[in-house]
Amino acid sequence: xxxxxxxxxxxxxxxxxxxxxxxxxxxxxxxxxxxxxxxxxxxxxxxxxxxxxxxxxxxxxxxxxxxxxxxxxxxxxxxxxxxxxxxxxxxxxxxxxxxxxxxxxxxxxxxxxxxxxxxxxxxxxxxxxxxxxxxxxxxxxxxxxxxxxxxxxxxxxxxxxxxxxxxxxxxxxxxxxxxxxxxxxxxxxxxxxxxxxxxxxxxx
Numbered sequence: 001x002x003x004x005x006x007x008x009x010x011x012x013x014x015x016x017x018x019x020x021x022x023x024x025x026x027x028x029x030x031x032x033x034x035x036x037x038x039x040x041x042x043x044x045x046x047x048x049x050x051x052x053x054x055x056x057x058x059x060x061x062x063x064x065x066x067x068x069x070x071x072x073x074x075x076x077x078x079x080x081x082x083x084x085x086x087x088x089x090x091x092x093x094x095x096x097x098x099x100x101x102x103x104x105x106x107x108x109x110x111x112x113x114x115x116x117x118x119x120x121x122x123x124x125x126x127x128x129x130x131x132x133x134x135x136x137x138x139x140x141x142x143x144x145x146x147x148x149x150x151x152x153x154x155x156x157x158x159x160x161x162x163x164x165x166x167x168x169x170x171x172x173x174x175x176x177x178x179x180x181x182x183x184x185x186x187x188x189x190x191x192x193x194x195x196x197x198x199x200x201x202x203x204x
Contacts, residue, residue, distance in 0.1 A: 003044075006030055007051035020190025023052050027194060031201040038078070038202035043098035045198055046071045049175070050100035068144060068178050071099020072155075073108055073119045074171030078204065094119055094171060101176070104143045117141040122152035122172045128188045132181040147176040151183040153191040155199050170204055 006026045013019050030044050053066035073094035092111040096104055108119050115124065116139030122129045131150040134140045140150075155170040173195050177183065 016186040036203040069101030069176040072097035149182040
C-alpha cells in the first residue's frame, strides 16, 4: 500500500472512537521497527493525524474543518546544544517540531515565571488538556487567530526501571481546530494512546 493511503478513512467509520482506533492502527503500520528516529516518526504522525481528520469532517459534526494545525513541541534537551558557551538554560523552551498546518511559533517559553499557554501547561502538569474555547484560556498563545479550540497531550517517557510512571516529559502533541468545543474525552483517549505508541517507537 502506498504510504499516502494511510490517511484514507473508510466510509464505515462514523464516530470518534472508531476514527482514533483506525488512526492508531494506521500509524502503528507506518512505524518501522528498524527506524526509530523521532524526527521521522513524528513527521509521519503529524501528517497522518492532520490529513485523516481533514477527510473525516463528521468528526465534529458541524461541517467545519476538523483541524487547522497538528504537530509537536519538544523539550529543547532533545536538540543539539550550542557549543559557544551560551549560558541560556537548555530547559527553558519547548521547540517547534514536526507539524502540519500554517507556520507556528518557533518556541514556547517554559522558564519559571514566564511559562504560559496550553502547551506549557500540558508539559508541566504532565496531563492532557482540553480547551473548549481558547479565548477563555488564561495565557493562550495565538499562533493562528482563527483557532477556536485546542487539545494538548504530553509525550511521557516511563522510567526504564518501572519506577516513576512519568519519568520524563519529552514534549507535547498539539491539535488546533476552527470550531469551538471541538475536542472531548474520546479525543483525549485516542491521542493519549497515539502519544504512548510514538514514545515507544522512538529513540530519545
